[in-house]
Amino acid sequence: MSTCEFAPETARITIRPAVTTRVWNGISGLFRAWRNRLAFRRLGELTDAELADIGLTRGDLRVATDVPFGADPTVKLHSLVRQRAATAADLSRMVG
Structure with missing residues (x-):
């Protein structure tokens, strides 16, 4: 047998795990976003x-609810808090 006869089989073997990994990552990402949305809903209480x-703040919660359905609102909250902390640090450096 020549090397060319093995080439199509090798391509199928390497593609299958990559597709499976992408599907699994997509499903686990949706599950994580759903679970975080449940926790996010409790923040409103x-x-x-x-x-x-x-x-x-309540405003942060309102901003984070504007993310698309499949997205994770807690990521947006983390971003807002990080920006606020960076702004506060910048202001304290200016004053000090």
Whole structure:
């Protein structure tokens, strides 16, 4: 047998795990987003004082709800908190 006869079989073997991995990553990503949306929904039940203790506001929750359905709103919340912390650090450097 020549090398050319093995080439199509080799291509199928390497493609199959890649497709399976992509499908699995997609399904696990959707499951993670769904689970985080459930946790995110519980944040809406907190009082304003409790939200302030963890560095969030009601406005942050409203902004994070604007993400598409398959997206994870907690990623948006993390981004908002990180931006706020960076702004506060910049302001403290200017004052100090």
